[in-house]
Amino acid sequence: PNWGMRDANWFADFPSSAKKTAEFYYKNTNILVDGVIALNVDLMSEILKITGPVEMTDFGVTLDSENFLAEVQEEIEYVRTKGENQPKRILVEFAPKLLERLSVLRQEDWMKIFTLLVEGVEKKNIQAYFVDGRLQKFAFENGFAGEIKETAGWSDYLMVVHSNIMGSKTDAVTDDLIAPRVLSLE
Numbered sequence: 001p002n003w004g005m006r007d008a009n010w011f012a013d014f015p016s017s018a019k020k021t022a023e024f025y026y027k028n029t030n031i032l033v034d035g036v037i038a039l040n041v042d043l044m045s046e047i048l049k050i051t052g053p054v055e056m057t058d059f060g061v062t063l064d065s066e067n068f069l070a071e072v073q074e075e076i077e078y079v080r081t082k083g084e085n086q087p088k089r090i091l092v093e094f095a096p097k098l099l100e101r102l103s104v105l106r107q108e109d110w111m112k113i114f115t116l117l118v119e120g121v122e123k124k125n126i127q128a129y130f131v132d133g134r135l136q137k138f139a140f141e142n143g144f145a146g147e148i149k150e151t152a153g154w155s156d157y158l159m160v161v162h163s164n165i166m167g168s169k170t171d172a173v174t175d176d177l178i179a180p181r182v183l184s185l186e
Contacts, residue, residue, distance in 0.1 A: 004024055004028075005021055005024035005025060005028065006087075006088060008020040008021040008023075008024050009021065009038075012148060012159060012161040013146070013147055013148045014038065014127045014129060014145065014146025014147060015129045015136070015145060015146065015147055018035075018036035018038075018127075018128075018129030018146075019129065021036050022035075022036055022129075022131075032131075033131070034130065034131055034132065035128060035129055035130035035131060035132075035135065036128070036129045037126065037127070037128045037129075038126070038127045038128075038146070039120065039125065039126055040120075040125040040126075041068070041069050041072075042125060043116065043120045043125045043126065044068055045065045045066075045068050045069065046065070046116050047098070047113065047116060048063065048064055048065040048068055049065040050105070050109050050112050050113055050116070051098065051101040051102060051105065051109075052064070052101065054094060054097045054098055054101060055097075056090060056093065056094060056097070058093065059075060059090055059093075061075075063094060072090055072091065072094075075087075075090040076088055076090070121142070121143070121144045122143075124143075124144070124146075126144055127144055127145065127146030128144050128145065128146075129145065129146070160176075160178060
């Protein structure tokens with residue numbers, strides 16, 4: 001009964017998570033979306049190097065390339081909005097401020113942003129899902145749809161998945177260890 005948009009990134013297959021995110025967004029706003037785009041947090045820090053810091057006066061913090069993850073994590077996990085059941089409100093309020101900063105960038109800075117976005121796609125730091133089948137096919141063909149790959153055999157690739165239930169934590173506080181293990185097929 002408490003499953004909401006904050007938990008929609010549940011599926012290992014990004015298109016499945018994106019569809020669920022869009023579904024919850026529609027349920028909450030009555031607005032249909034054309035697509036869902038996800039950026040890894042490292043890419044956000046790189047973008048902030050170009051846009052400069054974003055002041056979040058309601059939260060008493062200025063987010064920049066050096067502190068973005070730490071401050072957002074602190075807010076989400078421990079601080080101000082925990083009792084309001086809106087642990088990610090800082091991100092909701094950050095997004096339009098960042099878009100405002102992007103809208104006034106100089107042309108040379110936009111070239112830097114464009115380069116970051118291209119690198120983000122190449123390094124799998126950006127995933128996208130589109131309702132329009134032609135756009136989704138383009139994302140799939142160019143490697144940024146985030147889908148689980150169909151393979152001919154069981155050993156073609158390894159995919160590690162984390163599932164954080166509820167919205168009050170970030171992956172930065174989890175410890176991971178993936179140790180190689182040799183399996184005998186005999």
